[in-house]
Amino acid sequence: MKKFFLAVLGILIILIAALLIKTFTYPFKKNKVANSEAWKPVKNDSAVMRLSNGIKIPTVSTGSLGEFNYSPFDQFKEYLKASYPEVYQNTENYEVNKYGLVFRLKGKRTDLEPILFLSHIDVVPPGEADVKDTTENIFRPDDKPLPPVTKVSEDWDFAPFSGTVANGRIYGRGAIDMKGMLFSLMESMKDLIRNQHMPQRDIYLAxxxxxxxxxxxxAKMxxxxxxxxxxxxxxxxxxxxxxxxxxxIAGIDSDVAAVGCAEKGFLSAKIKVKGLGGHSSMPPMESAIGKAAVIMQRLEDHQMKPVITPLIKDFFNNIGGSMPFTSRLAISNQWLLKPLLISQLTKNNTTNALVRTTTALTMMKGSDGTNVLSPEVEFVVNFRLLPGNSVKDVREHIAKATKGFDVEVEEIDNTREASAVSPTNTKAYQLIEAGVKQINPGTIVTPYLTMAGTDAYKYQIVSKNIYRFMPIKINSAEQQSIHSTNEYISIENYLKMIHYFGYIMKNYDK
Structure with missing residues (x-):
């Protein structure tokens, strides 16, 4: 027996030694200590006011396309033309489907593939804020500030379409998502033209x-x-x-630039569950709503299998070196500790979304009366597909969850597969790293999985190297303001973004 325990102890010592050796020798990416100061923003009131006045134009998209109010989109096109005459005069520019805008700055060499920068004109509604009368005197091409708009909502420090410049910030719907990026791209291209910099390859804005x-x-068109x-x-x-x-990011003592090298897919299913209707005084043993509850419980209790994809493995390899010892131990010893690592990741909403196709029950409809049994109950479940899971996989998952019940399943919204994963060993990705070091030295730059859908997905038909990243440094509260109340971008972030995109445009072929 003593020999047995000694043998077990010896195995444990060897195992612990192996874990420690693997942890301390694992090739985590080393984050270089910043040896240079960040690029310092130069005051540019004209650039700030061009964005401010652009935010005043309420280019809201909501519902189906036919319900759009197109008047603000017409005004926005005219405002861009008035604000950036150099860009319009020195590029090939045209419209796609009337409101999609494309600019092409010609390069010296036609044998090089062009590069493309994206943004979008539309913004989400501002919420419950009253925005009437904020469209008066929408814009002026002289870059002068418009009269301030009175605060109209307790949830916004300033009216959502006021474009107010205060506290070192530019306030309003779309400041981050995503007129800030659109105007920074126009500013960067304007500066290239003014400085008579002719790139090696064509540069497109869309x-x-x-x-x-x-x-x-x-974007699709x-x-x-x-x-x-x-x-x-x-x-x-x-x-x-x-x-x-x-x-x-918990446990990371550094700024982290998360570069989306892929994005999740999307499937929303409306599931209609049928049963017996009638008066609540004589209910059946199992109602339609009870059956729906069983299906919903199945969907939440038995979600799709979590997995650490190559992209997420790369993500952990990049940030792991700055994480606490226990995290580094688990990441570097997945040959033994992967089940434990996945278990920990799935306990947190954010990290759970990195490692699995998520399931979200979002809507439900049944009877309109307190004493009426509906013969049909419907609910909506939304899946965000992890790269590696397919739409077919999700459909089979739904079929399994609804087995044994009389249901109708209808896919709604925009069903699509997860995107392809773009490589990181490209010039395009390396320029992102270099650009980030320009404006924020010491930042960990890492590939990442974008959770939400973007226009970038549509451009897979014309490129294999697609990167989703906006170079602004924000905290969690600022991140929450996107699509919510009190959205703003700091002037420092905006000016640094102009410099960042200009850096990539000028240095892509150096």
């Missing part, structure tokens, strides 16, 4: 107008137009990841 409702009539023209892009840059301030 702005959709219905991204917030699926992008079918904007622009991408198809590029395809028809035989264009292939060496890189496509769009929104997605951000620079997360130190502390936003």
């Amino acid at each position: 702005f959709g107008f219905d991204e917030e409702v699926g992008g079918k009539n904007g 622009i991408a198809e137009d590029f395809k028809k023209k035989g264009l292939t892009f060496d890189a496509v840059y769009d929104e997605g990841g951000l620079i997360l301030r130190k502390g936003n």
Whole structure:
């Protein structure tokens, strides 16, 4: 017996030694200590006011495309033309489906594939804020500030379409998502033209107008137009990841630039469950709503299997070196500890979404009366597909959850597969790293999985190198303001974003 325990002890010592050796020798990416100061923003009131006045134009997209109020979109096009005459005069520019805008700055060499920068004109509604009368005197091309708009909602420090400049910030719906990026791209291209910098390859800008409702009539048609023209892009840059301030990721004592190299797929299913209706005084043993409850419980209790994909493995390899010892131990010893690592990841809402196709029950409809049994109950479940899971997999998962019940399943909204995963060993990705170091030295730059849908997905038909990243450093509260109340972008972030995109445009072929 003593020999047995000694043998077990010896195995444990060897196992612990192996775990420790693997942890301390694991090739986590080393984050270089910043040896240079960040680029310092230079005051540029004109650039700030051009964005401010652009926010005043309420280019809201909501519902189906036919319900749009197109007047603000017409005003926005005229405002861009008045604000950036150099860009319009020195580029080939045209419209796709009337409101999609494309700009092409010609390069010296036609044998090089062009690069493409994306944004979108539309914004989500401002919520319950009363925005009437905020469209008067929408814009002026002279860059002078418009009269301030009175605060109209307790949830907004300033009216959502006021474009107020205060406290070192530019306030309003779309400041981050995503007029800030659109105007920074126009500013960067304007500066290139003013400085007579002719790039080696063509640089394109493409702005959709219905991204917030699926992008079918904007980005999709622009991408198809590029395809028809035989264009292939060496890189496509769009929104997605951000620079997360130190502390936003638990255990990471550094700013983290999360670059979306892929995005999740999407499937929303409306499930109609049938049963016996009638008066509540004589109910059946199992009602339609009870059956629906069983199905919903199945969907939540038996979700799709979590998995650490190559992209997420790369993500952990990049940030792991800055994580606590226990996290590094689990990441570097997945040969033994992967079940434990996955178990920990799935306990947190954010990290759970990184490792599985998520399930979200979002809507439900039954009887309209307190004493009426509905013969049919419907609910909606939304899945965000992890790369590696397919729409077919999700359909089979739904079929399994509804087995034994009389149901109808209808897919609604925009069903689509998860995107392809873009590589990180490209010039396009390396320029992102270099650009981030320019404006925020010491930042950990890492590939990431974008949870939400973007216009970038539509451009897979014209490029294999698609990166979703907006170079602004924000905290969790600022991140929550996107699509919510009190959205703003700091002037520092905006000016740094202009510099960042200008850096990529100027240095892509150096």
